Amino acid sequence: xxTFESRKKQRELNEKLIKFALIAAATISxxxxxxxxxxxxxxxxEFFKLRSFWYFITGTEWSPGVVGSKFGAVPIFAxxxxxxIIALAVAxxxxxxxxxxxxxxxxxxxxxxxxxxxxVLAGIxxxxxxxxxxxxxxxxxxxxxxxxxxxxxxxSALASGIVMGIMIIPVISSLSDDVIRSVxxxxxxxxxxxxxxxxxxxxxxVLPSAMPGIISASLLGLSKAxxxxxxxxxxxxxxxxxxxxxxxxxxxxxxxxxxxxxxxxEFSSPETLSAFALGLVLFVVTLVLNMISLSLxxxxxxxxxxxxL
Amino acid sequence: xxxxxxxxxxxNNPFYDPALKARHxxxxxxxxxxxxxxxxxxxxxxxxxxxxxxxxxxxxQITYIKLDxxxxxxxxxxxxxxxxxxxRTIVSRAWLRDLPKLVKxxxxxxxxxxxxxxxxxxxxxxYLKGHHYNMKDKEIKLVDELNTQGLIESRFxxxxxxxxxxxxxxxxxxxxxxxxxxLTLLITMLVAFPIGVMTAIYLEEFADDNRFxxxxxxxxxxxxxxxxxxxxxxGLAIFINLFGLPRSSPVVGGLTLALMTLPIxxxxxxxxxxxxxxSIRQAGYGLGLNKIQVTKDxxxxxxxxxxxxxxxxxxAQAMGETAPLIIIGMIAFIPxxxxxxxxxxxxxxAQLFTWAGMPERMYxxxxxxxxxxxxxxxxxxxxxxxxxxxxxxxxx
Numbered sequence: 001x002x003t004f005e006s007r008k009k010q011r012e013l014n015e016k017l018i019k020f021a022l023i024a025a026a027t028i029s030x031x032x033x034x035x036x037x038x039x040x041x042x043x044x045x046e047f048f049k050l051r052s053f054w055y056f057i058t059g060t061e062w063s064p065g066v067v068g069s070k071f072g073a074v075p076i077f078a079x080x081x082x083x084x085i086i087a088l089a090v091a092x093x094x095x096x097x098x099x100x101x102x103x104x105x106x107x108x109x110x111x112x113x114x115x116x117x118x119x120v121l122a123g124i125x126x127x128x129x130x131x132x133x134x135x136x137x138x139x140x141x142x143x144x145x146x147x148x149x150x151x152x153x154x155x156s157a158l159a160s161g162i163v164m165g166i167m168i169i170p171v172i173s174s175l176s177d178d179v180i181r182s183v184x185x186x187x188x189x190x191x192x193x194x195x196x197x198x199x200x201x202x203x204x205x206v207l208p209s210a211m212p213g214i215i216s217a218s219l220l221g222l223s224k225a226x227x228x229x230x231x232x233x234x235x236x237x238x239x240x241x242x243x244x245x246x247x248x249x250x251x252x253x254x255x256x257x258x259x260x261x262x263x264x265x266e267f268s269s270p271e272t273l274s275a276f277a278l279g280l281v282l283f284v285v286t287l288v289l290n291m292i293s294l295s296l297x298x299x300x301x302x303x304x305x306x307x308x309l
Numbered sequence: 310x311x312x313x314x315x316x317x318x319x320x321n322n323p324f325y326d327p328a329l330k331a332r333h334x335x336x337x338x339x340x341x342x343x344x345x346x347x348x349x350x351x352x353x354x355x356x357x358x359x360x361x362x363x364x365x366x367x368x369x370q371i372t373y374i375k376l377d378x379x380x381x382x383x384x385x386x387x388x389x390x391x392x393x394x395x396x397r398t399i400v401s402r403a404w405l406r407d408l409p410k411l412v413k414x415x416x417x418x419x420x421x422x423x424x425x426x427x428x429x430x431x432x433x434x435x436y437l438k439g440h441h442y443n444m445k446d447k448e449i450k451l452v453d454e455l456n457t458q459g460l461i462e463s464r465f466x467x468x469x470x471x472x473x474x475x476x477x478x479x480x481x482x483x484x485x486x487x488x489x490x491x492l493t494l495l496i497t498m499l500v501a502f503p504i505g506v507m508t509a510i511y512l513e514e515f516a517d518d519n520r521f522x523x524x525x526x527x528x529x530x531x532x533x534x535x536x537x538x539x540x541x542x543x544g545l546a547i548f549i550n551l552f553g554l555p556r557s558s559p560v561v562g563g564l565t566l567a568l569m570t571l572p573i574x575x576x577x578x579x580x581x582x583x584x585x586x587x588s589i590r591q592a593g594y595g596l597g598l599n600k601i602q603v604t605k606d607x608x609x610x611x612x613x614x615x616x617x618x619x620x621x622x623x624x625a626q627a628m629g630e631t632a633p634l635i636i637i638g639m640i641a642f643i644p645x646x647x648x649x650x651x652x653x654x655x656x657x658x659a660q661l662f663t664w665a666g667m668p669e670r671m672y673x674x675x676x677x678x679x680x681x682x683x684x685x686x687x688x689x690x691x692x693x694x695x696x697x698x699x700x701x702x703x704x705x
Contacts, residue, residue: 011599018601022515025507029529029575032568036539039546097346105340116695117351123687125629127658128361128680131665135673136360169350195326199336220534227536229632234665254538254632261545261636279542283535290534294527 040283043276050270056277062240064260064271071274073281075240079250083161083236084225086246090165091221095172096214102173103180104202122170130234133163138235145247152247153237160235161246164228168221175220179213179297180206182306212300219293223286229254253278361684365677367438371466371479372429374399374455378408380418385409392427399448401428403480426462431478431671437461441670469678473644474660478671481664483679488646489559489639489654490628496563496650497570497627502620504567505574509616512575513582514604533572540569541636549637557638557653565633570623577619581612614701621694625687631658657683 048056051071059072098118102111138159145152152158183206191201207214237249238259260275267273300306326332376392378384384391388408392400404427412418433452436442444452455461472482508529516522544565548554554561585608593603609616634640640659647654655663657679664676 015599015601019511019515022507022511025504026511026516026525028504029508029532029571030525032543032571033528033532033535035547036535036543039543040539043546094346094349097343098350101340101343101347105343114347114351117354119691120688121350121354123625123629123691124357125631125658125683125687127629127631127662127665128684131661131676131680132357132360134665135364166350166353173350197332197336199339200332203339223534223536227538229536229538229635230662233632233635234662254536257538257542258632258635262638262640267550276542276546279539283539286534286536287531290531293534294530 036283040276040279043273044280046268047270047273047277050273060242062256064274065263065265069270071270071277073253073278075242076251076253076256076278077281078242079157079236079240080226080252080254082244082246082250083157083164083232083252084222086158086161087164087168087225087228088218088222090162091168091172091225092218094165095169095217095221096176098169098173099176099180100202100207103177104198104206118170118173121166122174124167126167126228126230127234129163129167130160130230130232133159133231133235137163141247150247153249155235155237155249156247157236157250158246160232163235164225164231167228167231168224171224172217172221175217175297176210176214179210179217179300182304183209184304209304210300212296212303216293216296216300219289219296223289223293226289227254227282227286229258233258253282257282361677361680364674365679365681367440368469368671368674368678369466370438370463371468372434372437373426373462373464374429374433375424375460375462376400376427377422378425378427379422380408380412381420385412395451398445399430399433399452401430401477401479403475403477404428426464428468428479429461431669434479435670435674437463438674440674469675473646474642474655474663475644476642478667478669478675481672481675483657483660483682485643485646486655486657486660486679489643490656492559492647492650492654493562493566493634493639493656494624494628496560497566498620498624500564500567501570501574501623501627505571505620505623506578506616508571508575509578509582510604510609513579514600514608529572529575532568533576536632537569537630538632538636540565541633543568544633544637555651555653557641557655559647559650559652559654561637562634562639562654562656563650565637566627566630569630569633570627573623573626574616574620577622578612578616581615581619582608584615585611611703614697618694618698621690621697625690625694628690629658629683629687631656631662634659635662 056071056073058074059070060074061070061072062075063070102114106114134155138154138156141156141159142152142154187205187209188201191205192198196204232252232255236255237251238255239249239251240256241248241250243250257275257278260272260278263271265271374396376396378391380391385408388405389397391405391408432442432444433448436444436449436452437456452461468480469482471484472480473485475481508525512522512525516525544561548561548564549556554564589607589611590603593607598606634656638653639655640663641653641655642663643653643655661676661679661683664672664679
């Protein structure tokens with residue numbers, strides 16, 4: 001064998017090895033997803049061996065750690081729902097409004113200054129938001145409620161909801177901004193040509209075109225709100241509370257997961273395993289939301305032939 | 310109701326729309342709404358920073374009292390006797406506890422009485438800063454007296470940076486959490502950076518457009534949006550229960566955070582690789598290089614600034630993450646800095662979480678100060694990333 005041939009062989013072998021290593025690295029991300037799914041699923045199944053699945057989904061009493069403990073998660077889902085709704089009620093109008101201003105009205109210079117500010121908002125750790133919600137916002141809400149004759153607790157759903165909403169603003173604004181900017185300019189020019197005002201153009205032409213992207217951004221925000229942990233652990237209550245009053249304390253799925261796992265219960269007890277059952281619900285719901293969000297944005301990309309999103 | 314003036318000029322104008330004024334008004338209202346929502350975000354950020362700095366700044370100062378301290382056998386045995394009885398409650402218990410250590414390092418102090426600046430109790434500190442305090446009237450009188458004599462001084466709080474966590478508020482510091490953060494993030498980057506970049510190279514340069522590739526892509530996008538707390542459940546079930554790695558250790562925390570940081574690194578590295586024009590690759594092939602040589606020697610170096618930027622942003626995000634670390638037990642009480650990645654440790658955001666839940670007022674101040682430190686580091690990291698991007702950005 002000539003040296004040339006042996007070197008070629010060596011090189012081909014190297015090439016194969018490197019390619020194999022690259023594929024192995026790429027499969028890690030799949031293994032991670034599977035790891036999350038199975039680690040949650042197996043422990044959740046253990047939980048459902050001990051307690052009824054049906055009561056978990058429909059029961060209204062959550063009382064771990066006592067004799068005859070009950071695991072009905074409806075009050076926990078309800079609390080999560082209320083806080084999420086408050087968060088989205090803050091985040092969607094403000095996020096979308098900011099995105100419209102930045103993409104339609106702001107001059108490039110103003111944009112260059114404003115965009116980093118929203119990015120700072122996105123870079124603040126959630127534990128910091130949680131501290132702010134618990135120490136600053138919650139007392140403000142108690143005082144405000146008192147001044148109009150209402151009673152609020154210091155761990156009201158409103159405080160954590162509002163701060164969570166602010167945390168989600170950049171999620172919604174940055175994606176919406178990209179989507180609105182990728183609506184072709186020809187559409188705007190056509191609308192101006194027909195005599196529409198700028199406001200009418202945005203509301204009747206640009207926003208309907210960008211709607212799939214905006215919905216996708218909102219769903220992403222929703223999934224972020226459902227999975228947010230630190231803000232609610234620090235500022236929301238621990239008590240499962242089936243109520244619609246945002247001034248009361250209520251708990252969420254993530255808070256209950258944290259509390260079941262940092263408690264002193266044995267790992268195989270239903271108290272600890274219930275965290276995995278709740279984790280499974282959270283995983284499935286956020287996965288579905290993410291899937292819908294991704295497919296909407298993919299459709300938008302295909303329609304307007306943009307690759308930058 | 311909008312009053313419409315009809316003059317002759319408008320009546321003759323065939324394009325005149327009587328609703329025009331209202332339409333313009335509505336357009337301007339819409340613009341104001343969008344602007345106000347942006348102003349809301351900016352105003353919130355300003356209020357937030359103002360609030361945190363206002364709460365955190367006092368923690369960088371701490372109170373010392375000048376007292377006569379007696380160093381002898383008896384006081385080393387029970388250091389409470391080192392100061393006069395009436396001062397005992399206003400002096401830091403932790404400072405007294407460390408007295409024997411001080412004498413050991415400075416033997417010449419033995420059997421002397423020195424006028425020394427002694428760390429004050431946290432309640433004295435809070436009282437002098439005008440915060441909520443819990444002191445007896447006698448103690449308040451004593452402190453006021455010392456203050457008028459100029460025997461009380463506020464100094465830069467170096468304890469905050471040199472000490473670990475403590476149950477005694479004036480002695481608690483961020484040091485062990487900082488070291489824990491460094492060790493954890495070291496593991497995170499050692500794992501996430503190579504795997505992330507390799508995945509990006511595979512997907513951009515080598516993979517065929519087939520089902521497997523598309524599955525990986527969808528999967529990465531999903532992974533980026535999975536709630537962080539679920540990564541904590543993964544860490545607990547797999548790294549701790551299955552692999553038997555020690556609970557609360559930087560190695561488990563680092564691995565968990567690495568899996569969370571992966572999608573960020575992959576997405577940004579792919580964008581950087583995609584930005585390298587095809588002409589570079591074709592020129593390489595034209596010279597007889599194979600795919601690996603082209604990627605390794607030409608494409609990757611050109612894409613590297615982008616890869617680095619994305620990795621720094623991922624690092625900053627991992628640094629502020631708390632929820633998964635709580636699940637794997639990194640909120641334990643850690644007074645001493647961890648010596649290795651297998652020791653129990655805590656990280657900065659987890660330390661802030663622990664302090665925020667403490668009843669003493671001084672911990673609130675310390676939490677806010679810790680937030681200032683954390684945000685400074687995070688904003689610097691992001692600024693470095695932006696600077697690198699601007700400096701090495703190549704316009705093809």
